[in-house]
Every structure is written in C-alpha cells, then in structure tokens.
Amino acid sequence: MSIQIGDPLPDALLQQVGDSIEPVDSATLFTGRKVVLFAVPGAFTPTCSERHLPGFVEQFDAFRAKDVDVACLSVNDPFVMQAWAQAQHVPAGLHMLADGNGEFTKALGLQLDATAYGMGLRAKRFALYAEDGVVKQLWVEAPGEFKVSSAEHVLEQLS
Template identity: 65%
Template sequence: MTINVGDKIPLATLNTLKDGVQAVTTDELFKGRKVVLFSVPGAFTPTCSAKHLPGYVEKMEEFKARGIDVACMSVNDAFVMDAWARQQGVPDGLTMLADGNGAFAEALGLKFDASAFGMGERAKRFALYAEDGVVTVLQVEAPGEFRVSSAEAMLAAIG
C-alpha cells in the first residue's frame, strides 16, 4: 500500500557514507524536523543527474531559509551515493541516503521493477514533505516524467 498524506513515515534504516558506512533510521531523519525527501530511480542516471539532484542543490538555501532539511534517496549503495554527491557538488546539509535493498521504497509502497532496463527493483521518482515524521505533501511522478518532484514543485507545494 502506498503511503499517503497524513501517514507517518515507516520505520526503516538507510545508509550514508561518513567515516565509513553509517546506518540512519527514519526516526533520526524525520522526528521533530521538517524534511523534504526526494527519490531518484538511480544515481548517475540522465534525468537524475541533469535535473533532479541539481535542482535541489540549486534551491538548498531556499529550503534552509524555511527551516526545511533536504534528503535524496536512491536504491543504490552508500558508496555510489557518496561518489554521485561529490560529482554533483552536493552541499553540506543535503543528506544522501542509500536504500541499498529497496526496503524503505517498499515500505513506502513506492518501489517499481526496472528489470527491463537492467536496473532491478528501484524506487519511483517522488518527493515528499514531512513534519515530525508525518507526510503533508506527496508528489509521485508518472513513469518517465519529471515534473511534480522537482525542487521548484516542492517549494510551491509546501507554500
């Protein structure tokens, strides 16, 4: 079942790379905070690298000014997410999260099968905004599209 506005973010563990692979729970990420989490189907993929992540890098100061933390998630490992962050010039404060086995994407009900493209199970392209772990905005892209999960779209949706 897909997560909806009003639902609490499910408990899951993701990874980041800081002095080695570090586990971080969704409670640590969302509890008592305002957070935009956006998900990309894959690090280093065309739309993700040319538009999705760069848009959030460009708009980070606008999110910070509103007291909103930003995190990027993909079904990749922490090493890939870290390499992609370095290649994209991701600033401090934009957390890069690895959902290596897709367990969090599955818990959200936002997993899809990209086996036809040689990518296996992945997370859909989406963005959500949560306050204290409760989803208040959810924008899920239609297959092959990039409109509603952009940084600009999320800033507008949050208001």
C-alpha cells in the same frame, strides 16, 4: 499500497553518506523535523543527474530558509551515492540516503520495477514533505515524467 498524506513514515535503516558512510534510522532522521525527501530511480542516471538532484542542490538554501531539511533517496549502495554526491557537489547538510536493499522504498510502497532495463527494483521518482515523521504532502511522478517532484515545484507548494 503506497504511503498517503497523514501516514507516518516507515521505520527502516538507511545509509547516510557524506565524508563517511553512517547508518541512520529513518525515525531518527525524520522525527522532530520538517523534511523534504525526494527519490530518484538511480544515481548517475540522466534525468537524476542532469535535473533532479541538481535542482535540489541549486535550491538548497531556499529550503533551509524555510527551516526545511532536504534528503535524497536512491536504491543504490552507499558507495555509489557517495561518489554521486561528490560528482554533483552536494552541499553539506543535504542528506544523501542509500536504501541499498530497497527496504524503506518498499515500505513506502513506491517501488519501481526496472528489471526490463537491467536495473532491478528501484524507487519511483517522487518527493514528499513530512513534519515530525508524518507525510503532509506527496508528489509521485507518472512513469517517464519529471514535473511534480522537482525542487522548484516542491518549493512552490511549500510557500
């Protein structure tokens, strides 16, 4: 069963990437904050690199103006996430999170079986808004779509 509005975010260890790679507990990341977490099926994949992450990079200041942190999650290793962040010119403060083994994604119940494409288990494309570690809004894309988890859509919902 997937996470629902009103549920607390699960506790898991993630890797946060930037200039360095640091382990971060999800509870530490989400407790006491307003956060939009969006997930992509894979770093460097077409929609993720051409539209999803770039939208949040472009709208980053608009989220910060609402006192909302932004985090990007992918079931990739932290070195891939670090290279992707550099290639996409991700601003400091936009949390890039590697869920290398998919433990957090699995705990959310939002896994995508991409084995038919040689990609293994990944995260579904989604976005959620949480306050103090509790899901307040959730947008999960239908297979092959990119609508409700876009930065623009999420910003509209937070207005």
